[in-house]
Amino acid sequence: MVTFDEYVAARSLALTRFAYVLTGDAHLAEDLVQSALLKAFRHWGKVARADSPDAYVRRIVVNTHLSWRRRLRLPEWPVAAPPDTPTGGLLDDPADLVGERDVLHRALTDLPPRQRTVLVLRHYAGYDDADIARTLGCTEAAVRGYASKGAARVRAALSISYQEAPDARA
Incomplete structure (x- = not known):
């Protein structure tokens, strides 16, 4: 032991x-x-x-x-202007990779706790739906629902972020 x-x-x-x-x-x-x-x-x-x-x-x-x-509800902190975002093209500059991670990080941060937790357990920790359901004390169907809704919100946030980003290579 x-x-x-x-x-x-x-x-x-x-x-x-x-x-x-x-x-x-x-x-x-x-x-x-x-x-x-x-x-x-x-x-x-x-x-x-x-x-x-x-x-x-x-x-x-x-x-x-x-x-x-x-x-504990973490406060949102408004800023005067949104941060620069990557263009989504090939990453020639290491700073672009940092920007890509930041966009994903912000998208995950905006998720409700259960959706974020399910996505982290599934994609970061490698848990399957049954393990996630046991960990969270819910059904596998609920896990799939959280994952589906969470992934959709992340995809939407990422697509909005890339649509708003100016194309620096043009």
Whole structure:
């Protein structure tokens, strides 16, 4: 049986990356992982005996994230002008890749918590619908619905972003 200290040393970076994809904020991701690890520590005997302690802790991260999102509504911060966006062509400049990631990040950030969580678990963590349903405590049909609606919203946000972007190569 792996000790809690060994687990944290081995998996904290991966958990923080996972939390970052869920939250979209590095500092909030670190706080989320700390809170989740505190919960895991309190029940470490049960967590360590689980078939997959990593899956167990990820579920704690997801549940903690969703409970935070319910309690805490993050404010929107208006800006004078929208940021520059990439044109969507071939990426000759590394800055374009950063812009591409930023557009995707903003699209994911605007999703409701469950839709975002389903997309992250599916595309980042590689969970199938059954695993996601178990993690979120809902049906597989609900997972497919969240995924469909979330993906549609991301596609719409991406297409709007690229339609508004000026073509710098023209």
